[in-house]
Amino acid sequence: MNPYIEILIRTLVVFVLLVILARIIGRKLLSQLSVFEFVTTITIGSATGTYVVERSKGNVMLLSPIILTICAVGLGYLTLKSLRFRKLVVGEPVVIIQNGEILEKNMLKARYSLDDLERQLRGKGAFKLNEVEFAVLESDGTLSVQKKSSYIPVTPKDLNLSTTYKGLATEIIKDGEVLEQNLRQNNLDFNWLYNQLRKNGVSDISDVMLAHLNTDGTLYLDLKKQKPAYTQQVED
């Protein structure tokens, strides 16, 4: 076969395969991947890359990325089901500061230095160790910090203020299309929507970029052609 056509076909096959596998594994960010997932990803990538380059090897090679994906998904279910297995594979969080005291022994076990601790505390906005009640080193290497209650931002509860309920806003219109299911979930219908839009001076639904219904009944509307006087010019 003509090498140009062959590489075109092989690349397209690999691309489609990767789209599907990535969808199955999930669209995680690299910062959310564990070292294990990272290494698996590199293995999948280099296997598919080699398949594109090595014309001598057959399509059997594509089995390897598929098997790796199945294993990764299977491992996910296993860790979901068994606590002990999860501890073994993922590890567990380590308490580094408890009631304001640094636990040296736990730091040693986690191979975690004071410089690491200070760096991650600063990253969380805790520049004074006095302010820290608890610090937990998570299994993914991030540090969770609980400040002493007097250093936590004031909440309405601290001030004994009453608040109104706030839930998730519901998408009603997206890219000019009405999401009917979401309308029905809120016991609303098209009539209500048309009235609301007319009140806001909108006569054509396809003009609406995004409409969100907040839990207090207000509507957030963004029109497609709405623009501030000056906008940034994105050069490419």
Next chain:
Amino acid sequence: MPEYIEVIWKTMVVFLILAILTRLIGRKLLEQITFFEFVTGVTIGTVAGAYIVNAIKGAWVLLSPVIFTVCTIGLGFISLKSLRIRKLVEGEPVVIIQNGKILEENMFKARYNLDQLEMQLRNKNIFDFNEVEFAILEPTGQLSVLKKTPFLSATLKDLNLSTNYKGVATEIIKDGDVLEQNLKQNNLDFSWLYNQLRDKGINDISKVMLAMLNTDGTLYIDLKGEKPQYTQKVED
């Protein structure tokens, strides 16, 4: 041709191609990259590496990274245009906690275990499940959390205080150069700038490291050579 010269020009060609292709795919930090982009990147890297190392292959191997980039960009455009394809390729956010209740079924579907949930809540400074109204697992693996209203940080609105408008500050001088366009956007001119600088005792624009105009009309100015009494010495 001597081998080392071949390696040099091949490497340079690959470097150039990769620089162009990655620019086309878009600017992103490594930690913002999704699993799919990462696995594609490894595949492209493997192919490009094989081109340099494998003596037998011709330049046609380099077609593969180009096809990959075209496909990636194409898929991006399609999923931008169509809601349905976006859902198919990228997945959708999964509600994990609704009105304070954990949804086990959704956790199972998303292969998301309780340890991960606790960890990501702690990372958001939430050590008490009672404070959570909604938690949503984003397709990128991040957790978005809406706290119950009494536990949200008190805002000026809660306290019924009036506030001034606050927008994004505009850069006026950067590295000693005046950004004329930004001056014009705010309906200001050079004589205004000179007056402002003279008021602060500055008579040479090139001495200004950074000048920013805030939306309340105040100016932030940092001069070159301005320094606190003690500064950190960065060792290299």
